[in-house]
Amino acid sequence: MKTSDCxxxxxxxxxxxxxxxxxxxWERQLSTARRVKQENWDSPNKDEWVRKIIEDVAAAKLPVVLVGHSLGVLAIAHAAPLLPRDKVQGAFLVGLPDVDRPDFMPEIGRAFAPIPRDPLPFPSVLIASRTDLxxxxxxxxxxAYAWGSAIVDAGDAGHIDTESGHGPWPEGLMRFAGFLKRL
Structure with missing residues (x-):
């Protein structure tokens, strides 16, 4: 699959x-990419975030590939069983937050915990760092094993975000292209 196919x-x-x-x-660079826009980014509500993903998948004209980061990964995992099986072709997941940890931000952890453990109903890859706080x-x-996702060891990469030096992240874009090619 190419980016123009989804x-x-x-x-x-x-x-x-x-x-x-x-x-x-990536949203600016890839012509078929668009952001799932949440109403409240600062006080995440799991049900609202899941509903928005479901709506955006339903509105898509082409097969869908999801690209999640951090809490977006968990929103995708919570939405997965509710998404049309024939519409979502795959998920590229980066920087899973462990909301089950007692020291995780309680206002978010309570909303998104526990982390779903059921297999995802579409191909997926989870990229994780050895130094993600x-x-x-x-x-x-x-x-990743519970979800049936391929796991990629990103090494010493922090949370794989701007603060850890992953603004452009060309390695990630190459890995994403490889993931699409296998779909």
Whole structure:
């Protein structure tokens, strides 16, 4: 599959992805990419976020590939069983937050926990860092196996966001292209 063959739905996390974040750059760079826009980025509500993903998938004209970061990954996982099985072709997931951890932001953790463990009904890849402050690599690996996702070890990459130096993130774009090619 090529980017022109699908609607790419960018699903940011808590507080949205800023202008220099790799998700925002991809949205500008890929002609069929658009952002799932949440009404409240600062006080995430799981049910509202899931509803918005479902609506945007339903509105898509082409087969859908989801691109989630951080809390967007969990919103996708919570939405997955409610999405049309023939419409979503895959999910590219980056920087899972461990909302099950007791030290995770309680206002968000309570809303999005527990992390779903049922297999995702579409092909997926989860990219995880060994130095992500929001999730231990071992937890990300365990969740990837539960979801049936391929796991990619990003090494020492922090939360794979602007703060960790992943504005352009060309390696991620190459990996995304490879993921699309397999769909």
């Amino acid at each position: 609607d790419i739905l960018i699903v940011p996390g808590y507080q949205d992805s800023g202008v220099d974040h790799w998700q925002s750059r 929001h999730c231990d690599y071992e937890k990300a690996e365990d969740i």
